[in-house]
Amino acid sequence: MNNDISEILLRIEHIERRPLMYGLTDSYESIASFISGYFLGLDTTYKMDLNKRFADWILEKAKRPVSSWHECILRFMAENDETRAREILFSELKAFLKNM
Numbered sequence: 001m002n003n004d005i006s007e008i009l010l011r012i013e014h015i016e017r018r019p020l021m022y023g024l025t026d027s028y029e030s031i032a033s034f035i036s037g038y039f040l041g042l043d044t045t046y047k048m049d050l051n052k053r054f055a056d057w058i059l060e061k062a063k064r065p066v067s068s069w070h071e072c073i074l075r076f077m078a079e080n081d082e083t084r085a086r087e088i089l090f091s092e093l094k095a096f097l098k099n100m
């Protein structure tokens with residue numbers, strides 16, 4: 001894992017532990033939207049294409065045709081349970097980043 005990905009992983013772990021420090025609530029939608037924006041910023045600045053790569057990662061695991069990774073995690077992987085969706089989101093983010 002290169003240093004850039006290690007830094008991103010550390011930031012994700014920090015967001016998981018302390019979402020309020022980032023102005024977030026504990027809700028799945030708040031955190032998922034923030035992560036999406038964070039990845040968009042990284043994609044724009046560093047050409048990492050993290051949003052698309054993470055979406056492909058999630059959609060491959062779920063084997064469902066949906067419009068976004070947000071929806072896929074909440075509706076299919078967590079069966080509309082926001083607490084479970086939050087847990088899955090962070091678990092999948094860490095696995096995805098460690099696999100890069």
